[in-house]
Each structure stands twice: as structure tokens, then as C-alpha cells.
Amino acid sequence: MATENVTYSGEKIFKDAQDFLPINGTDYVELYVGNAKQSAHFYKTAFGFQSVAYAGLETGVKDRVSYVLQQDKIRLVLTSPLKQDGDINAHINKHGDGVKVVALWVEDATKAWEETTSRGAESYFEPRVEEDEHGKVVRSGIHTYGETVHVFVERKEYKGAFLPGFKEWKSDYNPSEVGLRYIDHMVGNVGWGEMNKWCEFYAKVMGFTQLVSFDDKDISTEYTALMSKVMSNGSGRIKFPINEPAEGRKKSQIEEYIDFYNGAGVQHIAVATNNILETVAQLRERGVEFLRVPEVYYDDVLDRVGEIDEDLEPLKELNILIDRDDEGYLLQIFTKPVLDRPTMFFEIIQRKGAQSFGKGNFKALFEAIEREQEARQTL
DSSP states (O other): OOEEEEEETTEEEEEESSOSSOOOEEEEEEEEOSOHHHHHHHHHHHHOOEEEEEESGGGTOOSEEEEEEEETTEEEEEEEESSSSSHHHHHHHHHOSEEEEEEEEOSOHHHHHHHHHHTTOOEEEEEEEEEETTEEEEEEEEEOSTTOEEEEEEOTTBOSSSSTTOEEOOOSOOOOOOOEEEEEEEEEEOOTTOHHHHHHHHHHHHOOEEEEEEOTTTSBOSSOEEEEEEEEOTTSSOEEEEEEEEOOSSOOHHHHHHHHHTSOEEEEEEEEESOHHHHHHHHHHTTOOBOOOOGGGGTSHHHHHOOOSSOHHHHHHHTOEEEEETTEEEEEEEBOOSSSSSOOEEEEEEEEBOOSOOSHHHHHHHHHHHHHHHHHTOO
16 A cells, blocks of 8 residues: 655654544543443533433443433443442542543444554454344454543444443433534643653554644743644544643643643543534533633634624623634633543534634633632642
8 A cells, every 4th residue: 555754743654645544433432430320410411411321230230330421423421330449440539530431433443453553552452342132343442641542433233222231221301402513622631741742642553643733832821831732533533632731830721630630631522513602502501611711802803813604792792712724713612620620621612614723712711721720729
């Protein structure tokens, strides 16, 4: 197969001209949580997710319980341990609630594992076939930053609710959806000097390329700073920004995350909507809390981003941010952390042509999080 040279971090990496790891999208995101039943109720009530599938004692699983929720193409799995020891308990004790698995939907999970491990990925588990009366699924897994893992899921021969071992979960309580459609990107926070290492991992091991980068001059305040690079697969369906701290006078949001999470991990999940005004209004009504930016942000925002389809006043009222790249603009807003530890949060995003990430909102977001840090006395 023909190859092309791709330069990354000063060295040449050979990347197949045809994508050696085609990914259809995000299959599911699994969080290890202290109480899966209560977490499921929260995500249904606050974010409009629907009941899909369940695994636990009633399905023959003795060490854990998992609730599967879905909204359009977004699938969350919430898993808790049923006993006092084991890997899930250890993960929760160390990190609190957080993302363990970022599962990727592929056509061939065996080939995905072989390609990535041959390029240096550490195996999480080898390809295995899982079957029940609804068909079969092939899954495999590799390690990435911190204790996070990628699981490759091949499900073209499966017709069940989720995976073998799960049963359909029918609930009398299903609040209406709020217009969330798919996972746009997922952001990882890593330690000092580790950003390039993990960007190189995604380039070498998974064939990703760098979409955009931001240094400490782009993302800084008087007190703190960070650096970020966005890695994307060939189709652009999977985007993984990677953040690391930068030198500053006080503790940055990345350092705060790493301190409370006790290591690298998923900082936030960005979910797309077709109508951010309606989605955010519904989320606010359901009690979801969002970061706020000063009103002066909107004084010159249209001078910076140019003409947009929406009226500015409703965006200002809901505190929705606006940014632009070479192909269009985007609208976005960030929740406060959804956990007791100041770790994971969500982003709601609507793309109006923009495929990348503009630089304009980073400073506003960084300052908003810094104000929250000050309130938490962790700055």
C-alpha cells in the first residue's frame, strides 16, 4: 500500500494513504461511578437521556451493575461495583466518578487491535467475540492517557439493545430529550510535558493528524495558562483535544483537574445540537448549571466573528459563546463540573460551518473557570 510522509513533533511518521484505522464514530462512553442508579436518574432528568439497557445481578453479572442511556447517537454507560474490591472500586477511590472507556465504532475490531498494538499501543484486552440470541459483537481494547482506555466495537452482526449480556431496560420514567445529537469531541487533560507524547501516540498508533494547536499565549490570564493540541482522525468524526498545564503564577484549571482526579483523564465531553438556543434553555430549566462570562464579552463579539444567523440578545441571555474558523462559525457553552470533584463537565456545541476550533473563546472560557477556581479556593 502506498504511504505518505507526515511530519509530527519534528520526526517523520509513515501514515497509510488510505486510513489504516477507519472509525465510524463514538460507540459509547463508559463512566465508572459510585452509584450508577442515581447517576442514571441524573442524566435522564437533567440531560434528557433515555433508558436503553441494563446489566447486573438479574442478568447474571455478579461484580458490577451497568445502566445504558442514549440520546440520538450519544450512548452513555454508567457502571458501579457491587463488591468492595476490584478494579472499578480502585478506579473510583482514586479518581472519583469519571470516564473509563471511550469506545470507538469500527468495521473490524480485530484489525483495529492488530494495527494499533503493532504500532506501539498497550493492549487492554485482545479481540473477543461476545454472543447472545441477538447476534454477536467483536470487541478489543487499548490503553491511552492515564487509566482511560479505548475499546473498539464491531457490531454489524448484532441486533440487541446494546451488547451481549445486557437486557433491554424499560422504564416508566423517561423525560423528553433536549436535542443532543452526537459526541463532537472529547478533551483529555494530561500532566506537565505530556501533551506532545499523547498527540504523538494518536498520530503513530491511530493515524490521527493535528487539526489545530494553542499555546500559552493563546490561552492565558494574569495568573494561569495552558497549552492544547487537537488531534483528529481521517474522517474528522473523532476529535481529541489534549491539554497540558503551562507555567503561571497560580494553579491552572488543568493542574486542579489532575490534583483532584489524581492523574490524566477526560476533562469534558462535547455534545452537538442542531439548535443550541432550545437545548440550553431546556437544560437550564432542568437545573443544569453553566459557566458564565462577563457581559462585556458580547460588546465586540460580532466585530470579531462577523455576521451570524442568530440574534445576539438570546445568545447573550443564555451566555452562549460564539467563535469562527476559516470555514464558518460555532456556538458553544460549558457546564459547571457535574461531579463533586471539580473534574468532568460537558460542552454543548452547534457548528454552523466551522469544522475546527477558533481561538477567541478560549480566553473567555479560561477566565470563567478561573473564577470558579477562586470560589473553590483552589486557584
